[in-house]
Amino acid sequence: MNALVKSWRRGDPMVWFTGSALGICILMIVGLVLVILTNGLSFFWPKALTQLTLKDGSVLMGELASSEPIPNPGHPDHLQKQRLLVRVGNRDVYGFDFKWVPEGDIAKQERPRDAYFVERREYGPLLGTPVRVKQGDKILAEGAAAVELALPGLIARAAEDRSAIERIEKHEIGDINYEIERLRLESRALDLAASRGQDVAEKRADVERATAAQKALFQTKTDELAQLTERVAGTWVAFVTADGQEKELRSLDIYRSYAANQLTLLGRLSVYGGRLWAFFIEGPRESNTEGGIFPAIFGTVMMVIIMSIIVVPLGVLAALYLREYAKQGLLVRIVRIAVNNLAGVPSIVFGVFGLGFFVYTVGGTIDALFFPEALPTPTFGTGGILWAALTLALLTVPVVIVSSEEALAAVPRSMREASLAMGATKFQTILRVVLPAAAPGILTGLILAMARGAGEVAPLMLTGVVKLAPELPVDGFFPFFHFDRKFMHLGFHIYDVGFQSPNVEAAKPMVYTTTIFLLLIVVLLNLTAIVVRNRLREKYKTGAF
Amino acid sequence: MSQGTTKAPPDSGLRIRTEVKAAVAPAADKGEPDITIDAVNLSYGDNHVLHDITMAIDDRRVTAFIGPSGCGKSTLLRCLNRMNDLIDNVRITGKITVKGLDINAATTDVIEVRRRIGMVFQKSNPFPKSIYENVVYGLRIAGINDKATLDEACERSLKGAALWEEVKDRLDESGLGLSGGQMQRLCIARAIAVEPEVILMDEPCSALDPIATLKIEELIYGLKDKYTIVIVTHNLQQAARVSDKTAFFWLGRLVEYSPTADMFTKPGDKLTEDYITGRFG
Structure with missing residues (x-):
């Protein structure tokens, strides 16, 4: 008893509590990554084709997708028997892609040597044996x-x-x-x-x-x-x-x-690699259930880049005013609180604002002034990549302001004094000494903003993302960047493929694969910014930063 | 090397007037008053910090300000290049002239004042830039971007600050990578790059080891041929070693101001004697 009390006083249980909390967090994150990776990466692996002869004499062939116990509530065989989900393909012939087969009905299972899996333009895969050309x-x-x-x-x-x-x-x-x-x-x-x-x-x-x-x-x-x-x-x-x-x-x-x-192992790998590559570089087919996701990747990256180009100057200038020029007082405190709270506003609210203000008001005005010949077809008066990027910039600007302010505040006073004592104006001091010294901190803000911006979907659905965009926002026609165009986005694509597609069962694995790509892109964008920041830090390494 | 790209507008009046120095310096006799401080009072809000300071600082001499902490010597120093402007709630009365220029007058451009009066701080504060960019900073903000001029100024200033031999092969490296003494000499090089008339030093050696201190002191000794130097120091031996005249401050008042040799051998005031003999401080 005494030992227990001593242990409590020493704080041993606290170590266990905090350690377990951390452990649970790590487990959840590792689990998340594992679920996405296993589901997403197995999608392209060529599976064997199994031919099933049923007891009633009918024959079907396909990939064995999964199996589950048959529910039959109230009967003794409830959850006792298994059934198999077979991807039979040939939707144009059968009218469905997947079929449940009770295990008990199967008379014979075999793997015909000549069975082919054919990916084609329409109706999903064709599974069969070739006969003639x-x-x-x-x-x-x-x-x-x-x-x-x-x-x-x-x-x-x-x-x-x-x-x-x-x-x-x-x-x-x-x-x-x-x-x-x-x-x-x-x-x-x-x-x-x-x-x-x-x-x-x-x-x-x-x-x-x-x-x-x-x-x-x-x-x-x-x-x-x-x-x-x-x-x-x-x-x-x-x-x-x-x-x-x-x-x-x-x-x-x-x-x-x-x-x-x-297929040999090498053959399987080559099919796998080919499918993965095609998924990366091709556009979607068959209402997004087939083909690739390149336009969505392109749209996501381009939107994040436009957003960054907008949000960094805006946020840094605002932070500069708040920190360097504004007289610190009640008003500035209120503004600061308001900025912080802006970061907590639900993102769909920004979407509604973007639709009402950017798309209808600003876009509508631009159309009336500069594109009257196209009316009533809107040019900028409808969702587009520029409006989506602006909306996201608004959503992420508090993050940039807060971290820029912190970075500016961390620049030592002695450094500013040195510059001022050299006869520099305040503006020169900020431009040449304060901003470069604060650059790594500002980039940290950009990294956070990009991570948040790349993952947002809800506001984009109102301001310019579509299920299928026929044209990329960049092409060979003057002015090359078409900021008025609608675009595809990985986040929305995941939702669309998973829940809006006519063939949910076939498209489900694509949800995970697309998720992997979204994660990869966010990681890549962040890595780029982190490398730039570390270069800056390395360049002027000192104990002060 | 990161080269600054922004230029000051050509007609902004911020050009360095090297010709001023050339025109004025030969005319002035060595030892004549360069800075006059006349009945200066300073207060931060209700806190009256400087009381009726009146003194004249000689041209191209080293003048040391000594006194216990909080006696106002640094504050007075910062009056000379108007660094006190940066603090809210400061009220200054009285008149300070530098080479005849009333630095607190409404018509005087504070930028011009600071351009003519360089400053070296207690804690060395190089910019997070390369050594080269640190030295030529003052020229760049004055709108000088001519490579040859900058190179020349950089070499001259680093030689003037006795740093050239140590850094000439790594001018592109960060100024923050130098040792403490080197950084302080870099700050001196930065200050003399724009050829000021006066250099203010606010305890320049207080954060340095004895060897680095010695180097800076030798440097100060060499610099006084060209510049009027005012140095605030806590180190009485240092004041005795480097200065020609010493001013002793106590509680915001100028107690005694006389040639250094006199002050340390036969102080004219009981307070001074107590301070320099270590009875308080």
Whole structure:
């Protein structure tokens, strides 16, 4: 008893309490990372294809996704039997991707050697055995072995053809469309000018001539595209599904295929790497359930960068005024409290403000003043990357102000005095001595702001993020950066893929994979800022900082 | 090396007037009054710190201010380049002229005053910049960005501060990486780079070891050929070693002001005698 009291007085239990609290925190964080990593990284791993013959004679084939006990409340076999979730694919044939199969119904399990997993443009994967390749009416290969030989070449050609088609569709025809739209707006502007009594006949003739030329060009390119598509679309690959249905697939629509049950470890790794890379560099397909997330990565990074460019000068200037110029008193104290509280306002509130102020008021005014020819279609008067970045800048500016103020306050008085005694003005002192000395602390504020900004989703949904943005906010058209464009964002993409997609079961693993990328990007952005800060610190290393 | 990029506006009136020195210096006889302090009173709010100080400081001589802590010697020193402006609630009356310029007059530009009167502080305070940038700081803020001029000023000032040999190969390194004594000499180099007329030193050796102190003292001895130096010190031996005249302050009053040799051999006041013989302090 005495020993227990002594131990209590010494504070031993406190050590245990605090230690356990820390331990729990670490466990939770490690658990979070592990859950995301295991779920996300296993998504691309090619699984074996299993063919199941059921007791009623029906046959199905697919990847075994998971298994669970069958609930049957009130009966003795409640949770006693297992059922398997099989990813059967072939949504165009069956109408579903996944199927539950009670374990008891399975008569036979096997892994057919020729079973193929085919990634294609639409309807999710196709699972089946290849039977023939034909071009028009001519059969190029017959039988699984022959088709297997032909497939890699076909797929490589398909990739080339697709990029050729995309080049014409997106770039050449896209450019023409962009030009036609620009001319339409110009002609509209001329209408407006004419209604004000200006003589626009000459310009109008120019515009009309240019439009006619572009339209002719458009026709040529469309014909060219039609010819190309005609030429490359003639090759078909036929597969037969496990239950004997034959399905023909244009070779052009095949993205990747592999014989899942023949893959060696190296083969699996190469499929895995290829899928991961494609996920990184490709745009999404099939309402975001297939394809990659590159536009979302691009949008996230660009938005964070724009936000940083806005928030740092704003926050640092505000902090400079508060710390260096303002007369310290009640008013400054109130402002400081208000700034601190701003950091605690729910982010959706900022979103509402951004929508009401930036998008409708500021954007609407800009449209009325500078883009009257496009009205009633809004240019800046609708959500866009600039408004989203501004809203997030507003959301994160308190963080920057607070840490900048602390950094400024930490610059020793003796250093300011030295500068002033040299005959520097206050402004020169701040610019040349105080700000450089405070730079590492200011960067710490930026790091915190970026970490918060990159992870926000709610305000973005109101101010410019969309499910699918056809164009990146940066392209080859003047002025290259299109701040009025809507964009994709990883945070929103996670929500969209996980909960808004028509095929939730198939898209679920993508939630984790996208999360990994979001985490990676936040870490990378932060690392960059941390490296810059450490360089600055290293440069003027001293005991004072 | 981080080169400052901002320039002061060319017509801001902040140019260094090196020609002033050239025009005035030869005319003034060595030992003539350079700074006159006339009936200066200073108070921080209700706290009356300096009482009716009147004295004249000789040109190109070293004048030491001594006295116990809180006697106002540093405050008086900071009056000379108007560093007290930085403190709220300061009231100063009386007149201080430096080379005929009334430094507290409404028409006097405080920037100009500080440009002409350099200062070295108790705690060495180099900027978080390279050694080179530290030295040429005063020139840069005056809008001088000509590389040749800056290089010349840097070398001349570092030689003047007896630091050149030690740092000439690492001018790009941070000024904060030097030793304590080197940092203080860097601050002196920074002060003399703009060729001031007066250098104020506020206990420049109090944070240094004896060897570094000795170096600074030798430096002060050499500098007085070109500059009027006012030094505040707690170290009476130092005052005796480096100064030509010594002023003893006590409770905000100037008790005695006489040539150093006289003060330390036959002090004219009982208080002075008690202080320099160590009876209080």
